[in-house]
Amino acid sequence: MEKQTITIYDVAREASVSMATVSRVVNGNPNVRPDTREKVLKVIEKLDYRPNAVARGLASHRTTTVGVLIPDITNIFYASLARGINDVATMYKYNIILASADEGKHKVNTVLESILAKQVDGLIYMGQNIDDSIRKELDRSKTPVVLAGTVDPSGKIGSVNIDYVAAVKEATARLISTGNQHIAFVTGPLSDPINGQYRLKGYQTALADAKIAYDESLVFETEYSYRAGEAVWDAVKHAGATAAVITDDELAVGFLNGGIDTGAKIPEDFEIITSNNTILTEIVRPKLTSIAQPLYDIGAVAMRLLTKMMNKEEIEQNTVMLPHSIITRNSTK
Amino acid sequence: MEKQTITIYDVAREASVSMATVSRVVNGNPNVRPDTREKVLKVIEKLDYRPNAVARGLASHRTTTVGVLIPDITNIFYASLARGINDVATMYKYNIILASADEGKHKVNTVLESILAKQVDGLIYMGQNIDDSIRKELDRSKTPVVLAGTVDPSGKIGSVNIDYVAAVKEATARLISTGNQHIAFVTGPLSDPINGQYRLKGYQTALADAKIAYDESLVFETEYSYRAGEAVWDAVKHAGATAAVITDDELAVGFLNGGIDTGAKIPEDFEIITSNNTILTEIVRPKLTSIAQPLYDIGAVAMRLLTKMMNKEEIEQNTVMLPHSIITRNSTK
DNA sequence: GCAATAAATGCAAGCGTTTTTATATATTTT
DNA sequence: AAAATATATAAAAACGCTTGCATTTATTGC
16 A cells, blocks of 8 residues: 555666666766667656665765754854855755754764764864763764864864954954043853954954053953843943954844943943854944855865865865954944 | 774674664663673773764664754744744753755755655655645655644644734724724735735734725735835735734834835834744834744654654643733834 | 473574676677 | 777676674563
8 A cells, every 4th residue: 555665676677677767877987878778767657766865875874964963053163164065065066964062051072973873975064172981982983073162272173264353353452543542342152262262362463563551351251141241231331341252143233232222332432343244233223343264165164175085085275264344333333 | 004993893892792782871771781781881991982973863763853944044933933842842852953955945845855865754844835745745754743833724734833823803993993094914925825824814904804995015025035015015015904913023123124114103103013023023113013922833743743752651631822912112102 | 390481692684785796798909 | 890999888896884683692480
């Protein structure tokens, strides 16, 4: 009664050729006489045959599937990267296994393990700092990995980013140039090297260049969320800051509104530069001046890089830095 | 030289049991003597054996993978649903193959085909209207499908939604109650039954109840995006509307800013109610009054429903309607 | 202590492909 | 036209697991 699924074997029989030949046709192997190809294609059409990707994966050791690890799919920053990843993946005929590894909730290791068990051909990794246990897991599977919007200070793993040091340095310098002497640095977890090493360094360097003493009490570490931004406004204000560099747009938007809602005038009383130039920066009033990262491109380039690795092509540069800029809007003077 | 991958066979040999027994241990089959189980587990640990999910999938006809079709991953509405889906999927040990089927760009059919080829155990479908070719594709594969935030007017396919008719009716009535006689309905594609049938009907019903004539020139069909919202403001204003019900938050936010930026006073001159109650409604000033849909829950419930279908459990109700409400903020009087 | 029954384990046939190797057929070369 | 070479096709062995069935081992009843 059950509608029998049609296999390559059925096609072979019906077309009076071997399975091997059908396989060749399906895979576009040129070693098939045109008329045989025709014949086989006709049968495939007639039987409405669809190759079983799982069987293919087992036999060929290629699943045409890549894993994508994302910290939070509702964060526009990561979602934008994901869009770039997705488009390029689609272009190269890969499917994406998406796994979200919310800090804590689903432990990265478990999630990673489940993805790797699925025999993905490659992995795009976003977010979370890469600790030893993760690195070990990555090593044991010989799966190619590319980090998108995430750094590996050891430089072993390929990655696509912007120059965070330079970007934050420029942003900070810009705030200094309009007379600010007390500039806050409002950031996500410093355990993430992007924040703790690169961005912080850019911030410090700009201060040093301007002969302003680095004051640790102006560094605010919190989480990437709107609420966290709202919540931190008071503290920043009380610390005596007159401007802030903020490392995430949701955070910055919360921070901005935290200020606005308590009567602060932005940018007159307080200047803000944020970091990701997502649509959020244009949605709020005043619009936010921002470091512009080519989010979509970071994802796209990361995925492209991964395709090369999966093809075992020669990689000229496994750490790529895309250009950034600063988009001036109305949260700065 | 290549580090040999360890298979179930290696474990079996090393533990001096059969592959079947190892398989039983790995799959938690109770028919294994505790000491044998111990022995096998020890070897698994020692060899660091990891089952190959692809081989498992081929042998068992279950991939523990579900497909998720999403129109646009950067749209907070869908991303929120996806988060609910993801959490429940993780809870039930399923991986997600995410495919984004941007209107047009990647045709739904192609994407669907590639997902189904991967032998997913089930499918969550969001967004796009389900036309005949899609329905056919869905039917041919016997894969269980649940729609999340998407309706199937035919009622054949399981789905999780809110009562769009009632929600929009309430929203419209609320605007009428504050004296508005010319209320615009700003929506995404009317080809989507949610808009074209349900929401529109709610809008019309509210008008009818208040004895206000339905005026087609107050219905504005556009796309779900910030820019589209900005762009449509003028037309709506010129049509003489004094309030609007808008079916998407990004759209609404663009619309709001389109107004604000041209000097309109909201809500004094113009009232707005939006539809999804995402964080965007709280980010803008004034904050937007909104229909509240339990986005995360829609996703979560949809996925839960799907797990039941995949287990062939009895489904009491394959179309579930979650409760909605209206959250009053500052874009209405 | 033995038959009857239940529980644990092993055997081996799939699952639906790809791919290597061998064979048959076609094409060139001389 | 035979030998040599190139091209198409076939045969069958993997790929790494699950699972139905057969077999062995343990448990129970009397």
